[in-house]
Amino acid sequence: MIKVSHVTHRIGGATILSDVSVELAAGGVTALIGPNGAGKSTLLSLIARLIPLQSGSITVDDLTIGACPSDVLARKLAILPQSADAAPRLTVRDLVSFGRYPYHKGRGTEEDAQIVAQTLHRFGLNDLAGRQLDTLSGGQRQRAQVAMIHAQSTDYVLLDEPLNNLDIAASRSLMRMLRALGRTVVIVLHDINYASSYADQIVAMKDGRIHAVGTPADVVTEDLLADVFGTRATVHQIDGRPLVQV
Amino acid sequence: MLRVFWAAFALLILCLLSLGVGVIDLTADAKAWQVLVISRVPRTIAVLITGAGLAICGAIMQMLVRNRFVEPMTSGTGQGAALGILLVTLFAPQASIFVKMVLASATALGSSLGFLAIVRRLPPTQPLLVPLVGIIYGGIIGAGVTYVAFQADLLQYIDVWMNGEFSGVLQGRYELLWVAAIVAAASYFAADQFAIVGMGRVASVNLGLNYGQVVLIGLVAISVVTALTVVTVGMIPFVGLVVPNIISRLYGENLRTTLPVTAFTGAAFVLASDILGRLLRYPYEIPVGTVFGIIGTGVFLWLLYVPRRHVP
Known part of the structure; x- marks a missing residue:
């Protein structure tokens, strides 16, 4: 389990993350969604020790980010460049x-x-x-x-918007590959429909805070789209998975 | 295996040629043995070490900067070394060669760090800015060195370092290059690390590599080899640019396999250029950098326009 506790992060004068606490369950695929500037990539980079932690703490199973040697963490957690x-x-x-x-x-x-x-x-x-x-x-x-x-x-695999520049066939095949890895996958996604179709858990972020955590059916709703993304869109239910009419 | 044999054979022929070419006719001179030991053998060894060392430096620097168009001699490292030598000459002319070497390495490292700091601020979408900035950066340092040398009436002195060539290499005046050879050879132990750094910072951290430390080790190695080369034979541009690019096009960038090939090719190309430079206007000499620049650029252009083959 990845446990993020009270993480606040500032770059220059801007607050990118404010007091974020969230638990990402081990096993399955967790998608981070949210508008541009919500802090998804920053959170992912902090978990992957790509940028140093300013305040709060992050643990990956029994390893503490910042205290644990980088090469030990490299056998526990991988981030796809x-x-x-x-x-x-x-x-x-x-x-x-x-x-x-x-x-x-x-x-x-x-x-x-x-x-x-x-x-x-x-x-x-x-x-x-x-x-x-x-x-x-x-x-x-x-x-x-x-x-x-x-x-x-590694037990954990992190990915930051891996679908950029991929066509639909490559995108779908990548998401299936990730599911088939059998590892704990945490992935920043822009396309909510990919998150909804392939994730077990979705974390929605807005303005550096966690807005909602839950299954795709719980999180991907018309209200959430209005609250988090500021757009009104119809959400259909297909085979038990919500699908946003774009 | 056969290819390795032919390559070694070709280099051997080049070495024999290098020993045989010169103003003094070895067959007619009673002191032929002395000529060989004092001049021809040191010169040939110096050329081999310089060629191999500069090619390795170029390959490593291209990994550290993540840009295929940079090399130490044109992006500030070489000029930094010249600055160090100038400072020693001005303020401590009696200093030993060892002090010269250490100070030249230090200023070379300083200017390499400066180059890296500037490059980090360039937009990654504009890869051609990096070599341009490097040339300007190196040019500014070089101009500063020339200006100070001019003021101090040291122009002729400084010219020896700014324009490298091997005619001054004699027994007792090139041995520092062995240190450069050792440092260049030792860098092979970090070949994997340099290759991973070449994949970028995220990829390096992901694999648990201490990114900053590897970059620093690489820069120190580059600076020492470059500085020692400048101290003993002077600046020789393009070797570090052309040779690694040729090898990378043919064999890729997995340094563990390509660094030895890069070193070998650098040595062979520079030796061939030096021999040509000695023969073209015999008994006068054309500086090795000039000859190499022309040949190397030709080969490089040819490679750029030849369709790439997939590595089998």
Whole structure:
């Protein structure tokens, strides 16, 4: 479980997060939604120790962010970098192998090689293993990066708006891959319908505060859209999942 | 394996050529052995170390800055080293070569840190700004060095460092380069770390890497190698730019596999350029930087326009 307690964060004079406390359950997919500037990405970056905590505390299971060594946390929690604008000239195999770096810090063992091979196979990357990342399509590159996170074998996986620049096929396939990972996934999403369709738990944020926490059916309502996003939209129920008419 | 053999063979031929080319005819001179030991062998070794070291520095710097168009000699590190030497010459002319080396490394590191601090503020959407800013930054430091040298009547002195070439390399005057060779070789132990840093800060932190520490280690290595090169043979631009780019296009950027190839190619290219520079206007010499600039740019342009093949 990720436990966020009384986290306040300021950048310059602006308050990005004010006294945020929330518990993100272990297992399943949790989506963070909210308008631009709500503080979703900042919260995610704080959990992933990408930016230092100013006040309050965050724990991931028994590890305390800030106190726990970065390399120990790297075996507990992974964050998928936003699809790099300039992809490094690494092969898919190189990239996935780097997912094992927190374990071996350089020289991979036989076990690491096995995990990399299994991961490549599982994500259907065997044919692309020798290709360089900058020669792949956006969807393929995203798949390779998720494969790297998989090889990292962490209990928690964080993602910040991974669907940017992906078409519908790549987006759906990524969300399914994330569900199939079997890890605790925390994901910042812009598209509420993706959150509603693939998340077990939704956290809605507004103005640096938590506005609502619950299942998609509880959270995605016409009232919430009006309150949090300031837009009036019709919400349909399809197969027990709310769907926003856009 | 066969490729490695042919590459090693080609380098060996180049080395033999380098030992054989010069004003003094080895077959006719009774002191041929002395010429070899005092001049030709040191020169060849200096060229090999310089070529390999500068190519490695370029490859590492391109990872740290996350930009393929930067290299230490054109973005302030080399000019920083020259500044250090100038300061020693002005204020402590009697200082030992060791003091010179340490101070040149320190000023080189300082100006590299300055470059990095400026680059961090540039918009990531404009990658070409980075090399432009680097050239301007290096140019300003270089101009400052030239101005002070002019005022102090040291222009001729400073010219030796600003325009690198190997004709002055003699036994007893190049041995510092061995330190550069050791530092460059040692950087290979951090090849994985540099490659991960090249994926960006988020990717580095995700893998538990101490990002700032790795960047600092990389900058120190670059600064020491660059400073020692400037102290002993002078500034040689483009090697750190062209060679890593050629290798990255052909073999990618997994430094663990590519750094040795980069070092080898840098050594071979600079040695070939030096031999050509000695032969073209025999018995006079053309500075190695000039020859390398022309050949390297040609190869680089050719590579840019050749369709990329997928690495098998």
